Amino acid sequence: MSRTTDVIVVGSGLGGLMAALAAARQGREVRIISEGTGCLAIGTGCVDLLGYAPDGASVEDPWAAMTELAPAHPYSLLGAEKVRAGLDALTETTAKHGLVLRPASRDGKPCNTRVPTIMGTLKPTYLMPDTFEPDDLGKAKRVLVASVMGFRDCRPALVIDQLRRYPDWAGKEYFPCLIPTPFDDAHRALNALDLARAAERPGGSEWLIGSLKERAEGCDLVLMPPICGRHAGSPLTRELREALGCPVVEMLSIPPGVGGLRIRDALMRELAALGVELVENANVIGAGVAEGKCLSLDISSTGRSYSTKARAYVLATGGILGGGVLLEPGRAIERVFGLDLALPADVADWTEPEIFGNQAVSKVGVRVDDKLRPLDANGALALENVFFAGRTLAAHDPAVEKSGYGVAVATGWQAGLAAAELAGAARHTGEAATGGEQ
Numbered sequence: 001m002s003r004t005t006d007v008i009v010v011g012s013g014l015g016g017l018m019a020a021l022a023a024a025r026q027g028r029e030v031r032i033i034s035e036g037t038g039c040l041a042i043g044t045g046c047v048d049l050l051g052y053a054p055d056g057a058s059v060e061d062p063w064a065a066m067t068e069l070a071p072a073h074p075y076s077l078l079g080a081e082k083v084r085a086g087l088d089a090l091t092e093t094t095a096k097h098g099l100v101l102r103p104a105s106r107d108g109k110p111c112n113t114r115v116p117t118i119m120g121t122l123k124p125t126y127l128m129p130d131t132f133e134p135d136d137l138g139k140a141k142r143v144l145v146a147s148v149m150g151f152r153d154c155r156p157a158l159v160i161d162q163l164r165r166y167p168d169w170a171g172k173e174y175f176p177c178l179i180p181t182p183f184d185d186a187h188r189a190l191n192a193l194d195l196a197r198a199a200e201r202p203g204g205s206e207w208l209i210g211s212l213k214e215r216a217e218g219c220d221l222v223l224m225p226p227i228c229g230r231h232a233g234s235p236l237t238r239e240l241r242e243a244l245g246c247p248v249v250e251m252l253s254i255p256p257g258v259g260g261l262r263i264r265d266a267l268m269r270e271l272a273a274l275g276v277e278l279v280e281n282a283n284v285i286g287a288g289v290a291e292g293k294c295l296s297l298d299i300s301s302t303g304r305s306y307s308t309k310a311r312a313y314v315l316a317t318g319g320i321l322g323g324g325v326l327l328e329p330g331r332a333i334e335r336v337f338g339l340d341l342a343l344p345a346d347v348a349d350w351t352e353p354e355i356f357g358n359q360a361v362s363k364v365g366v367r368v369d370d371k372l373r374p375l376d377a378n379g380a381l382a383l384e385n386v387f388f389a390g391r392t393l394a395a396h397d398p399a400v401e402k403s404g405y406g407v408a409v410a411t412g413w414q415a416g417l418a419a420a421e422l423a424g425a426a427r428h429t430g431e432a433a434t435g436g437e438q
């Protein structure tokens, strides 16, 4: 059994990292325990807040649309001001590490915008890296669509065909191009992360600029995959923009998530500076619980089992994909505490044929109160010193409503603050009882 810490956060996805940041900023001692990296490793660098309303309508103002969500939705439980506090904490932190994230604006109000993907589709999102300037996309008339030889995920001809289907993009003139690979002998298909790493090596900037300079002549926009560096604050996109003399926009990519890894990089640097401990490859397999409180967590890591304790806990273990929710024949359970999660009794009702329809199984998760503490099947508080955050929460469907990082950031931040407050009070009570020895 290791020493008691103030706050243990389980999970190092965006929800867990934001919770750890919030608690550490309150001066608490924080330990993150995580089995894997979470969805930032496969996501883009754009933060979806709320792209579609429950009736499927496209949302322009996510703040207004948020007020129409069901009462159990994580945004409704928190309220817009707390959601905003989480986003502000994220943008302030990433900016400190060179990654400026900001929304587009219309009539002076922040709004959603649609950004191109490497499939040539347009995806609604809220916060984008400041290298995206929506006006640049709208105004451009001659667009170079670039990719790299040996990189199969992005085919300029396909991107162009797809983009032409959108009225705002149909009237532009397009120029497809493949630049040479930076690898002499790649023995496998390249992905965006390989290329982003290569771009950061000595000579990487020269490779990109040298390959694109002539081809971009006469163009007023370059679209390319997200390969301008793997780290937050990489200067490559700006260097490229300056050298080519026109806007350069990295399209959103399929996994691996170079954009998501840049956000992770900024947050990890900040957490390291705050002294947050990260225990990786550690699987929380159970918990000691008594009288409605979590007393300890059981960990299995590299063949070793042990318990660890904190004054308060944040569970940001992701949904079915992240590993926080298990589906078993006929039931769904939260993995660490074994909480039973509500789903229709008949398995046939868990899904429906329309893939982006109202899939009950997508909304399965832990039901919580407005402090993000778990509720039991009767709606009563199940654990008073545990807070849940992110994809593991019930009543939202990030894939359909486009709210993934938004929910993770907002609930992670609030769960971290709540855990910090509780841990502070528990530490105070413990110190008073023991004369300072705990």
Ligand SMILES: Cc1cc2nc3c(=O)[nH]c(=O)nc-3n(C[C@H](O)[C@H](O)[C@H](O)COP(=O)(O)OP(=O)(O)OC[C@H]3O[C@@H](n4cnc5c(N)ncnc54)[C@H](O)[C@@H]3O)c2cc1C
Pocket (backbone or CB within 6 Å): 010, 011, 012, 013, 014, 015, 016, 033, 034, 035, 036, 037, 038, 039, 040, 042, 043, 044, 045, 046, 047, 048, 049, 255, 282, 283, 284, 285, 316, 317, 318, 319, 321, 322, 323, 324, 335, 336, 389, 390, 391, 392, 398, 402, 403, 404, 405, 406, 408
């Ligand atoms: C392919 C893909 C792309 C996406 N792209 C975007 C995007 O561009 N923008 C956007 O806004 N949203 C996107 N999303 C949605 C978004 O990624 C998620 O909704 C959000 O990141 C969830 O964050 P999380 O921290 O709640 O969970 P996760 O990121 O899933 O993290 C869960 C963490 O918990 C750990 N864990 C789980 N169980 C245990 C255990 N028992 N013990 C220890 N650790 C445990 C996992 O290892 C992991 O670290 C995307 C989703 C997918 C699948």
